[in-house]
Amino acid sequence: MEKVICRIKRYDGVKEWYQEYDLPYEKGKTILWALTKIREELDPTLTFSSGCRHAICGSCAVRVNGNAFLACKTSLDHLLSTFETHRLTFEPLNNFKVIRDLVVDWKPKFEKMKEVKPWLIPSKDGDKSNGFRQSAKDFHKISSPTDCILCGVCASECNQLSLNQDEYLDPFILNKAYRFAVDSRDAAPEEHIRPILENGLWKCFHCMQCVSKCPKEIDLASENAYLRQATMNMGERANKGARHAYAFVEDVKNKGRLNEVTLPLKTEGFINTMSRIPFAFRLIKKGKINPFHLPKAVEGIQEVRKIYEFAQGEKES
Amino acid sequence: MRYGFFPGCTLESAAKELMLSTKKVASALGIELVELKGWTCCGASHIQDVDDFLATSINARNIALAEQLNAPLLTVCNTCTLMLRTAKQKLDQNDELKAKVNQGLDKIGLQYKGTIEVTHFLWVLIKDYGLSRLKKKVKRPLEGLKIANFYGCHILQPPHIMGFENHLNPKAMEMVAEVLGAESVEFDQRLACCGFHAVFPAEKEVMKLTGINCLSSKKAGADCIVTPCPLCQMQLDMYQPDAQKDVREDITIPVLHLPQLVGLALGFEPNELGIQRHIVDAIPLLKKRLVLV
Ligand code: SF4
Ligand code: SF4
Ligand code: FES
Numbered sequence: 367m368e369k370v371i372c373r374i375k376r377y378d379g380v381k382e383w384y385q386e387y388d389l390p391y392e393k394g395k396t397i398l399w400a401l402t403k404i405r406e407e408l409d410p411t412l413t414f415s416s417g418c419r420h421a422i423c424g425s426c427a428v429r430v431n432g433n434a435f436l437a438c439k440t441s442l443d444h445l446l447s448t449f450e451t452h453r454l455t456f457e458p459l460n461n462f463k464v465i466r467d468l469v470v471d472w473k474p475k476f477e478k479m480k481e482v483k484p485w486l487i488p489s490k491d492g493d494k495s496n497g498f499r500q501s502a503k504d505f506h507k508i509s510s511p512t513d514c515i516l517c518g519v520c521a522s523e524c525n526q527l528s529l530n531q532d533e534y535l536d537p538f539i540l541n542k543a544y545r546f547a548v549d550s551r552d553a554a555p556e557e558h559i560r561p562i563l564e565n566g567l568w569k570c571f572h573c574m575q576c577v578s579k580c581p582k583e584i585d586l587a588s589e590n591a592y593l594r595q596a597t598m599n600m601g602e603r604a605n606k607g608a609r610h611a612y613a614f615v616e617d618v619k620n621k622g623r624l625n626e627v628t629l630p631l632k633t634e635g636f637i638n639t640m641s642r643i644p645f646a647f648r649l650i651k652k653g654k655i656n657p658f659h660l661p662k663a664v665e666g667i668q669e670v671r672k673i674y675e676f677a678q679g680e681k682e683s
Numbered sequence: 684m685r686y687g688f689f690p691g692c693t694l695e696s697a698a699k700e701l702m703l704s705t706k707k708v709a710s711a712l713g714i715e716l717v718e719l720k721g722w723t724c725c726g727a728s729h730i731q732d733v734d735d736f737l738a739t740s741i742n743a744r745n746i747a748l749a750e751q752l753n754a755p756l757l758t759v760c761n762t763c764t765l766m767l768r769t770a771k772q773k774l775d776q777n778d779e780l781k782a783k784v785n786q787g788l789d790k791i792g793l794q795y796k797g798t799i800e801v802t803h804f805l806w807v808l809i810k811d812y813g814l815s816r817l818k819k820k821v822k823r824p825l826e827g828l829k830i831a832n833f834y835g836c837h838i839l840q841p842p843h844i845m846g847f848e849n850h851l852n853p854k855a856m857e858m859v860a861e862v863l864g865a866e867s868v869e870f871d872q873r874l875a876c877c878g879f880h881a882v883f884p885a886e887k888e889v890m891k892l893t894g895i896n897c898l899s900s901k902k903a904g905a906d907c908i909v910t911p912c913p914l915c916q917m918q919l920d921m922y923q924p925d926a927q928k929d930v931r932e933d934i935t936i937p938v939l940h941l942p943q944l945v946g947l948a949l950g951f952e953p954n955e956l957g958i959q960r961h962i963v964d965a966i967p968l969l970k971k972r973l974v975l976v
Contacts, residue, residue, distance in 0.1 A: 433851055448849055448851050448852050449851075449852055450852070525875075525876045525878070525892070526881070526885065526888060529888040529891055529892060530885075530888050566884075566885070568881070568884040568885075569881055569884050569885035569888065570881065571836075571876050571878050571880060571881045571885070571889075572728045572836075572880040572881065573836045573840070573876035574765075574836050574837065574840035574841050575836070575840065575876070577840075577841045578839075578840040578841040578842055578850060583843075587841070588731075588735070591731045591732050591735060592735075594732040594733075595732060595733065595734070595735075598732075598733065605884070606883045606884040607732075607883070607884040608732075610729060610883050610884070611729040611730065611732040611733050612733060614724065614726060614727055614729045614730050614733075615730055615733045615734070615737070617724065618723050618724045618726070618730070618741060622721070622722075622723040622724065623692050623695065623723065623724050624692040624696075624724050624727065626692070626693075626696045626697055627696075630883075633883045645921075645922075645925065648921070648924065648962060649697065649921060649962075652959075652960050652961070652962060653699070653960060654696075654697045654698075654699075654921070654960065654962075655696060655697060659696075661695075664721045664722065664723055665720050665721035666720075666721035666791075667721075669721075669744070669791035669792075669793075670721075670723055670741065670744070672787075672790050672791050673737075673740050673741060673744060673787050673788070673790075673791065674737065676740070676786070676787035676790060677734060677736050677737040677740050677787065680736055680783065680787075681734065681736065
């Protein structure tokens, strides 16, 4: 390969266009190298942001061929071989307002983040002059979530956010809420968690985009599961998401398998389920569901229930 | 070739045709599927939202049942694969958790050892069975059939658990399609999410997504969508009439399960593969494109 063609989405505040730049191929370079080289040698008007160049400031995230990456951390060779091409398309992060070219506006996101009180609500176990003590075990609970560098990669890739900017919080905001909710020094986890519940926590698609793309490998999916558990422990079980999850837990305990006929009823209640009658008829006609089918318990259901008992004991201990 | 078979709940109910087509295709290829006795629901990406230890424990039981057969565990559902592999990875990487889970399993005379693989039908075709061998079995090349390969999230992501191929640019579906003689179209939503897991709490968004997914495949010139996941299949097929309500253009496109596609190439007729059970009728299209009885 002799050259790399960089096709960049431009925006000058009014109009949008794509512009191509040819760069000589050099082994072992990063995306940020390419952008910098274009700006320094080919087009000084190209606008992008980067601060640390060491994957700690989070400012350089961009999308390349439809996927978000940290520009300073991602090697060009990796992209060229992944996409088997010498032409790469650069775009600003999705689900952000664009300021110019590849630079996005973080202000609305920070405003949104305030919802979850992204600060420590100190417990009485410490104070300003003496500080706080935290066990190693408690520290480990926050060590991964505090790795977040607010790069926005997760938000760019989030499927729910793409369809619903107003009623869903960005994955990094969920991470922020989690980070304080599990901090042993925080006195009011519910104050971080409740806003998440009120802003579509259960609307997450479970698509795993956030956890797959986060450059800091933060396990955002497990954090979301924790937040959902926490809302249920707070007594918030009368919503579709919680009822749906519970239906699975109960069905497996009763029979070992899911009962698809009663699932909507358990999730949505009788009235809402009635509105699904045309849908149900569509399925019954093709034999996809049989409303009179009563599933039998699986072989070994007693054993399954013993596992439930054991898990319950673990939870309480 | 012998596998412990984990059908997953949908194969017993709404996706019975996937049970049928998987068994037919496996037997035609000479792959022995031994259904796990007493398998339970994998939790379908929901049980961990109530209790993650429980989610790991029930899947440790499922895997331990396959270990007793001493055969790899084969799935045909992306989410089952992800749930089982997640449990397996947690147990294999955390001795303390493994010991605790085994304490529970001990009470029912089982042990999770970590001796078998959890794999997916699509991966088995490529890695264990082999594409050249599959090619030799093709009796009715699917020439002229244009398909949109819809992977679904959970067969690819997160990569540290799935990891069969590059999650940013996978090839498995296209490789199988090529061997069967079908043509894969390029379309924007190839690696999109189907939204199935949030269809109750986020109905509005999920319907919108279904519309986008169907239309993207259709506009790219596909005759039908093919997917390795019964949940994607259900979402894109069963809910298509609902998704249509908000889209001006016609989004109608049939959606096949991967084993049905393979089955057609092996010479089975659509009814033998349960294709008549889909909400969007695929049979007129198949009659037009393929030589059917
Ligand atoms: S898993 Fe949920 S939060 Fe993460 S990207 Fe998907 S929809 Fe967004
Ligand atoms: S959670 Fe990960 S992807 Fe999201 S902003 Fe933080 S570091 Fe970036
Ligand atoms: S420049 Fe700071 S993270 Fe890339």
